[in-house]
Amino acid sequence: MLALEEAGQPYVKAHHRARLGQQINRSSKSIEFKHMNISAVLAEIGEPIIRGYRPMANYQAAILDAIERRLTTQSPLWVPSVSGQLAEPAMPFLEPAPPLQPPRERPAILERFVAKFDAGARDFRNRQLGKAGEEMVFHFERQRLLDENRPDLARKVRWVAEEDGDGAGYDILSFDRDGGERLVEVKTTRGNQTTPFFLTRNEHALSEERTDAFKLMRLYAFARDPRMFELTPPLGEAVRLSTHTYQARFS
Template sequence: MATGEDWSRLEVESCVADYLHMLALELNGQQFNKSNRIHELVQRLDGRSKSSVEYKFRNISAVMNELGWPTVTGYKSLANYQLLLMEVVESQLQSNIALQEAVQAAVERPATVASIENPTAIWVPIPKAATQVRESPAGYAARFSPAKRDYLAQEARNRSLGLAGEQFVMELEARRLYAAGMKSLSERVEHVSATQGDGLGYDVLSFEENGRERLIEVKTTSFGELTPFFVSRNELARSETDAESYRLYRLFDFRERPRLFDLPGAIAVHCQLDPVSYLAQLTS
């Protein structure tokens, strides 16, 4: 019987295969029972418990995020994984054409504005991310993986999804102010990225109940709450310059059950910022 963390390659391959199958089902809108699947998986492993399998699934989520893929809902990233797990995930992602097609379709799918039935149920606390790190040298370590994709970046460029999220927040803010008895302020909420352009460093101009401006940058995803997101240098600068009035609204699970949390002030206070691209200009 296996003990501790001495997972065999066969066990790891079984866990990864099951995780990727669940992700494909989820992206395609097909129903499945997580508990039943885990129970069946445990029977095939060498004495592993349900909790140890769920822990491994969270490790897989961390690998998927690092490679630019979405994750299965409910398994928050836990990044203290062994390199064997990365190798197995990379190998299976490269050969899983059905999953590749499902993810591509998901990030490109058009979106429409979701209805707001219960505004108070939409807000959630800021999620707590795991602080563990995987076995790797300190600092940035390049990984040239053929399994690495830009799916999350593609979703971030999905203008239909981004616009739907911004309009959703517009309605949410107007309702918040109206419910607080600030009808005149609710009528002044403005979609500034549409009316003035997207160079301001935020998307929606709203207000506090005392009339002070609230500058809102909206980041929308169809995936889970800990899905990494992209911010521009302009947005970072605005969040620092106007920290007292700046808010980043992270809107997640947008297509199924929209919810959001609020990151007030400078973005760098809340997030680890990793440079993922550079503007390159020829030098003389």
């Protein structure tokens, strides 16, 4: 169902539940509830969920084992396509950033599961996903300036990470309507609005040095309905920052 949904193909959930019910001798309501349990676990690790099956968290621990087997033995259902050219894609929907929530404790078994399928680490390693997100934001920034009657600035927008490589601390050089620089770092995920992400030391340092210009664009739900929000420094007021790795040296 998820593969069909992400491919834009129609399907009927009730038909799927009926076929599954014949195989496992469970009621449609029971199967619907179990799918909602699956959604709750997938949301914890930043994986897309099936629309209409909202997360229901009161699940049994056995479901974690089943989901872990599925994720470790089968390849991902969706891989983003990158055009290789700067063709005009659909523009993502820009919305307000989510509010910072109080920290919450997870059961130990769920904490282990989330750590194993670290959404931030997965998205950080997925260069194809990151490149696709950067390309989308590059076009978004150009179109925004065109809509603001600044075609002169739109022509100056640069995809720095693609043209010069990583290391600048941002991906897109853009501008505001008055010509001020916007140093846009793009973070992309297939997951939901609050899926964690990685911020490099270089990116964090730039956000503190160029508080006037640094912008972090968080692009999410990239597989089917891309949406994004913008974070501005100080980032520690918008997200909870924590040290994730350590460098080991001999001198």
